[in-house]
Amino acid sequence: MGRNDKLFCYEYYRIIPDILTLAKSLGRGFPISTMLTMNKVASVIKPLIHGIRYGKNTLSYSVAESVIDIINTKKFFFGVIKKSKKIIFKLNIINQYFKLFKKIRVKNY
Numbered sequence: 001m002g003r004n005d006k007l008f009c010y011e012y013y014r015i016i017p018d019i020l021t022l023a024k025s026l027g028r029g030f031p032i033s034t035m036l037t038m039n040k041v042a043s044v045i046k047p048l049i050h051g052i053r054y055g056k057n058t059l060s061y062s063v064a065e066s067v068i069d070i071i072n073t074k075k076f077f078f079g080v081i082k083k084s085k086k087i088i089f090k091l092n093i094i095n096q097y098f099k100l101f102k103k104i105r106v107k108n109y
Helices: 058-071 074-098
Strands: 019-022 034-037
Touching: none
Parallel strands: none
Antiparallel strands: 019 034
């Protein structure tokens, strides 16, 4: 979540996933996981059939909600883009000297 200028990478493509699983990124270090589904999938999945590790934890839900509120802002994504450009710039400098990478591929912003 939020590793580029979108909340989820699938948003760059003309697809909508039937199932999306989230864990570490959702809690930013706090243990939580979830599965988001389209209605057609959710209608055939019974509660807890997909497994549960950190279920029914009010603190986890609060943390996840706060993480989404922080990440899903223009300010956050602008910072991601700015840092990404800086990292790529530095990687290119390192690569000029050490030739560690054949190619540095990035999402163009």
